Amino acid sequence: MTTTTTETTPVGGPTGPVLSATGVTMRFGGLTAVRSVDLEVHPGEIVGLIGPNGAGKTTFFNCLTGLYVPTEGTVAYQGTVLPPKPHLVTQAGIARTFQNIRLFANMTVLENVLVGRHTRTKEGLWSALLRGPGFKKAERASEERAMELLEFTGLAAKRDHLARNLPYGEQRKLEIARALASDPGLLLLDEPTAGMNPQETRATEELVFAIRDQGTAVLVIEHDMRFIFNLCDRVAVLVQGEKLVEGSSEVVQGDERVVAAYLGTPFEGAPGAEEVAEVEAAEAHAGAAAGAAAAAGAEAPSTTARTEDDQ
Numbered sequence: 001m002t003t004t005t006t007e008t009t010p011v012g013g014p015t016g017p018v019l020s021a022t023g024v025t026m027r028f029g030g031l032t033a034v035r036s037v038d039l040e041v042h043p044g045e046i047v048g049l050i051g052p053n054g055a056g057k058t059t060f061f062n063c064l065t066g067l068y069v070p071t072e073g074t075v076a077y078q079g080t081v082l083p084p085k086p087h088l089v090t091q092a093g094i095a096r097t098f099q100n101i102r103l104f105a106n107m108t109v110l111e112n113v114l115v116g117r118h119t120r121t122k123e124g125l126w127s128a129l130l131r132g133p134g135f136k137k138a139e140r141a142s143e144e145r146a147m148e149l150l151e152f153t154g155l156a157a158k159r160d161h162l163a164r165n166l167p168y169g170e171q172r173k174l175e176i177a178r179a180l181a182s183d184p185g186l187l188l189l190d191e192p193t194a195g196m197n198p199q200e201t202r203a204t205e206e207l208v209f210a211i212r213d214q215g216t217a218v219l220v221i222e223h224d225m226r227f228i229f230n231l232c233d234r235v236a237v238l239v240q241g242e243k244l245v246e247g248s249s250e251v252v253q254g255d256e257r258v259v260a261a262y263l264g265t266p267f268e269g270a271p272g273a274e275e276v277a278e279v280e281a282a283e284a285h286a287g288a289a290a291g292a293a294a295a296a297g298a299e300a301p302s303t304t305a306r307t308e309d310d311q
């Protein structure tokens with residue numbers, strides 16, 4: 001089934017997944033960039049999409065957001081199949097950022113967020129031209145919401161700066177603020193930490209958690225595996241346009257096919273490494289304490305005994 005129709009078709013209830021992509025295929029001439037990919041994102045989830053360069057990740061995002069009309073397959077938001085038109089997809093509740101920053105460089109930070117707000121304002125052309133009371137009220141409400149988002153992303157102090165004068169990390173944050181201005185139920189992030197230093201990456205991680213906590217589900221493409229495995233409830237791996245594996249960070253990291261096709265040897269600082277080191281240190285400490293207690297002819301403390309039983 002193709003998504004060339006402009007009708008919206010209910011296929012589920014509001015309690016189901018936020019996003020359901022079903023059998024999404026995208027061909028460019030003889031090249032199949034995305035092949036029959038199914039993916040769901042549920043409310044409250046952060047889902048990662050990873051894979052080697054050219055695997056089809058961005059093409060898949062473009063199919064989800066109506067930039068491309070998939071050759072086959074459907075994309076549904078909250079149970080309603082979406083027409084492949086970017087403005088209708090945004091209006092439905094899916095917002096995105098791009099791999100290459102796309103801000104209005106000569107507009108202020110606040111103005112950039114206000115642009116992202118336009119899908120949620122109802123005032124028409126005449127109202128805007130005449131600047132009637134309805135328009136002024138809507139304008140004030142939009143500005144209030146935009147300022148909330150600038151506070152949320154830590155950019156409020158820069159509201160009047162030109163976007164082009166922001167440091168790189170803040171430009172990426174502004175892109176996120178602008179995407180959030182459409183009050184999405186699902187946010188798609190395409191390589192949000194590309195070019196960031198470790199501090200900026202850590203701040204982005206916190207921001208994504210905060211976005212999820214505020215009720216927006218997130219689907220994120222990223223090559224930084226530490227970021228992905230720390231952040232995501234679920235990770236899907238695309239290889240040569242096909243979904244190879246999908247599961248928790250642990251499942252994906254442990255899958256031999258993913259390691260062979262993409263991850264290679266385990267990356268340094270894998271999540272859990274710190275915890276493993278802490279447990280080992282605690283066990284060594286407990287073992288030493290038990291040894292000392294035995295040497296002194298006393299019973300080992302109960303916590304030590306439990307630790308040993310658990311091994």
Ligand SMILES: Nc1ncnc2c1ncn2[C@@H]1O[C@H](COP(=O)(O)OP(=O)(O)OP(=O)(O)O)[C@@H](O)[C@H]1O
Nearest residue numbers: 028031032033051052053054055056057058059060
């Ligand atoms: N508009 C297009 N026309 C023709 N081929 C395209 C087009 N867009 C993408 N492709 C091809 O589709 C394949 C998938 O590209 P895509 O950019 O989706 O991969 P990706 O996984 O996002 O890669 P990266 O991690 O490098 O961003 C590539 O072979 C690419 O050359």
